[in-house]
Amino acid sequence: MGTALKKLTAVGRPFWLTWMRFARLLARVNTFLLMAFSFYVLVLPIGVIRRVSGRMLQHEGWVRREPLSPEHYRKQY
Amino acid sequence: MLILGLSAFYHDSAACLVRDGRIVAAAQEERFSRVKHDSSFPRHAVGACLEIAGCSIDDLDHVVFYEKPFLKFERLLETYLRRAPRGFGSYRKVVPLWIKDKLWMKQSIQQQLNYKGDVLFSEHHESHAAAAFFPSPFRSAAILTVDGVGEWTTTAYGRGRDNDLTLNWEVQFPHSLGLLYTAFTYYLGFKVNSDEYKVMGLAPYGQPVYQKQIEERLIKLNEDGSFTLNLDCFDYETGFTMTSESFDRLFGGPPRKPAEPLNQKHKDLAASIQKVIEQVMLRLSRRVLTETGEDRLCLGGGVALNCVANGRILREAGFRDIWIQPAAGDAGGAVGAALAVYHRLLGQPRETDGLSDAMQGGYLGPRFGKEDVRRVLDGAGAQYEELPEDELIRRTCRELESGAVVGWFQGRMEFGPRALGNRSILADPRRPDMQRKLNLRIKFRESFRPFAPSVLEERQPEFFESDHPSAYMLLVAPVSASQRGCIPAVTHVDGSARIQTVNEQQNGRYYRLIRTFANMTGCPLLVNTSFNVRNEPIVCAPRDAYNCFMRTNMDVLVIEDFFLTKKGQTWERP
Numbered sequence: 001m002g003t004a005l006k007k008l009t010a011v012g013r014p015f016w017l018t019w020m021r022f023a024r025l026l027a028r029v030n031t032f033l034l035m036a037f038s039f040y041v042l043v044l045p046i047g048v049i050r051r052v053s054g055r056m057l058q059h060e061g062w063v064r065r066e067p068l069s070p071e072h073y074r075k076q077y
Numbered sequence: 078m079l080i081l082g083l084s085a086f087y088h089d090s091a092a093c094l095v096r097d098g099r100i101v102a103a104a105q106e107e108r109f110s111r112v113k114h115d116s117s118f119p120r121h122a123v124g125a126c127l128e129i130a131g132c133s134i135d136d137l138d139h140v141v142f143y144e145k146p147f148l149k150f151e152r153l154l155e156t157y158l159r160r161a162p163r164g165f166g167s168y169r170k171v172v173p174l175w176i177k178d179k180l181w182m183k184q185s186i187q188q189q190l191n192y193k194g195d196v197l198f199s200e201h202h203e204s205h206a207a208a209a210f211f212p213s214p215f216r217s218a219a220i221l222t223v224d225g226v227g228e229w230t231t232t233a234y235g236r237g238r239d240n241d242l243t244l245n246w247e248v249q250f251p252h253s254l255g256l257l258y259t260a261f262t263y264y265l266g267f268k269v270n271s272d273e274y275k276v277m278g279l280a281p282y283g284q285p286v287y288q289k290q291i292e293e294r295l296i297k298l299n300e301d302g303s304f305t306l307n308l309d310c311f312d313y314e315t316g317f318t319m320t321s322e323s324f325d326r327l328f329g330g331p332p333r334k335p336a337e338p339l340n341q342k343h344k345d346l347a348a349s350i351q352k353v354i355e356q357v358m359l360r361l362s363r364r365v366l367t368e369t370g371e372d373r374l375c376l377g378g379g380v381a382l383n384c385v386a387n388g389r390i391l392r393e394a395g396f397r398d399i400w401i402q403p404a405a406g407d408a409g410g411a412v413g414a415a416l417a418v419y420h421r422l423l424g425q426p427r428e429t430d431g432l433s434d435a436m437q438g439g440y441l442g443p444r445f446g447k448e449d450v451r452r453v454l455d456g457a458g459a460q461y462e463e464l465p466e467d468e469l470i471r472r473t474c475r476e477l478e479s480g481a482v483v484g485w486f487q488g489r490m491e492f493g494p495r496a497l498g499n500r501s502i503l504a505d506p507r508r509p510d511m512q513r514k515l516n517l518r519i520k521f522r523e524s525f526r527p528f529a530p531s532v533l534e535e536r537q538p539e540f541f542e543s544d545h546p547s548a549y550m551l552l553v554a555p556v557s558a559s560q561r562g563c564i565p566a567v568t569h570v571d572g573s574a575r576i577q578t579v580n581e582q583q584n585g586r587y588y589r590l591i592r593t594f595a596n597m598t599g600c601p602l603l604v605n606t607s608f609n610v611r612n613e614p615i616v617c618a619p620r621d622a623y624n625c626f627m628r629t630n631m632d633v634l635v636i637e638d639f640f641l642t643k644k645g646q647t648w649e650r651p
Contacts, residue, residue, distance in 0.1 A: 040165075
């Protein structure tokens with residue numbers, strides 16, 4: 001049983017490695033496509049609309065800070 | 078009550094352990110991992126802190142991270158929204174990283190520590206402010222924090238009183254004094270978020286001929302002390318570089334490559350940005366003085382490591398006293414986060430005698446016992462003598478007097494970027510050739526880099542135009558005109574020095590060493606530079622110290638009570 005498994009592993013390993021290389025390539029392409037989609041279909045239009053409508057967050061000079069209650073430590077925002 | 082503070086994932090990861098309001102241990106991850114400015118999760122530093130305190134993860138009451146990841150992510154997204162269609166190159170690399178890892182900070186920390194309790198989050202500049210105020214000797218003070226960027230904030234000020242603090246006003250990203258200085262660090266061919274101090278060291282070799290250009294084209298100084306950057310000249314918002322082509326055009330060429338020689342233009346640029354930073358810091362400090370009415374100031378954030386600017390604030394801003402957190406950069410955020418939770422969330426009182434601070438000289442890291450050291454030295458086949466303290470100090474001073482360079486390793490490791498006499502390389506400051514020798518033969522670094530003196534606190538006014546204690550080497554003062562020729566190894570080209578004052582309470586053995594050297598030579602100072610070589614973190618363990626000693630042209634190594642000379646040693650890595 002052990003020897004058969006070893007033989008199977010030895011034969012299967014190159015296939016597994018090739019598949020993993022392909023999977024990594026696929027993941028990179030997927031990530032790129034997803035990021036490109038989210039950037040050009042969501043971020044860009046929303047950004048343009050907010051810029052045109054003057055609703056873009058950007059402050060210059062001194063900005064007054066909202067007082068933080070001690071309970072804010074429990075939040076990540 | 079045990080609180081663990083953590084800073085990580087940007088640069089200079091660190092951990093700090095606070096027990097009932099007292100800092101019992103703090104350390105930076107780089108010292109253990111041997112990766113300079115290591116930003117990975119500080120697991121070794123956490124381990125060291127727990128070992129020092131003699132406790133385990135299960136004993137912790139709270140774990141607190143030094144910034145708020147969701148707010149930081151919001152800032153990133155807002156920046157992409159503002160800059161689109163520019164920024165896709167950075168977006169496609171940064172956003173997956175956040176989605177995969179950084180947005181799951183709480184779970185990640187719990188998993189890394191095997192900690193089952195809740196994780197708390199401070200705000201980045203609140204962590205800096207807490208690190209600047211709570212350990213300070215002041216009952217009440219103004220607080221000013223300045224750095225690259227946290228969540229949104231790049232500069233903030235407010236007040237601290239007893240066990241509370243409030244930051245009232247801030248300047249927000251992308252307008253950042255820290256990033257302006259880092260942009261010049263990049264343009265001058267040095268490492269970003271690492272080599273800013275080299276720009277400060279280079280500045281005295283140049284003339285501030287570009288100061289006007291910077292103030293007219295790069296930064297607008299507002300009447301109220303705030304500032305606004307001309308963002309066309311920078312690329313750090315969504316690009317992969319700090320400066321843009323407009324910046325290159327303004328200064329007549331592309332950034333210097335690291336291997337290129339430094340010419341007069343580079344020195345003039347360093348001098349110019351240094352002058353601008355000093356001006357802005359002075360204006361900020363004066364605003365803080367006027368607005369808060371406090372006559373004492375606590376400084377934090379990475380820009381507070383600019384000791385030339387600190388010296389000018391002390392002399393010119395009008396405060397009666399200032400205190401600077403010795404680990405003012407992100408590492409110190411771990412201290413601030415832990416103290417902020419103890420005092421602000423839990424409402425615990427804060428005690429101060431109005432005289433001494435709570436950083437314990439910065440000696441907050443691990444120490445190594447005599448048997449640990451002996452084991453390392455025996456394992457390496459080192460030839461050494463074990464000496465009683467008097468003899469150890471006398472022998473070391475005799476070697477220093479004869480021109481030897483000494484590696485000095487004692488007690489608990491320092492927390493923060495400076496070696497303060499426990500992980501230091503020491504030398505005689507009276508020798509004109511010592512600066513060059515140390516730079517080129519020991520530290521293997523640029524020849525322009527200056528060295529700092531450790532001076533007996535009570536004798537500081539004889540040598541420097543300052544009587545303000547500077548225990549953490551964070552203030553620069555002019556060397557007295559009468560002494561400039563006497564201590565050339567620690568007198569920078571502009572006649573200034575970055576001083577560390579030493580007293581017996583803070584570091585007894587180091588104090589006695591300098592005092593003995595003074596009795597022998599009449600000179601109550603030593604050259605003190607960090608125990609490392611270029612591009613390596615300061616040594617942590619005896620093994621690191623012995624390796625460094627053997628790899629360089631250091632003449633003598635003193636580890637605890639053990640005295641080693643280079644002669645007779647055979648090179649065998651322990």
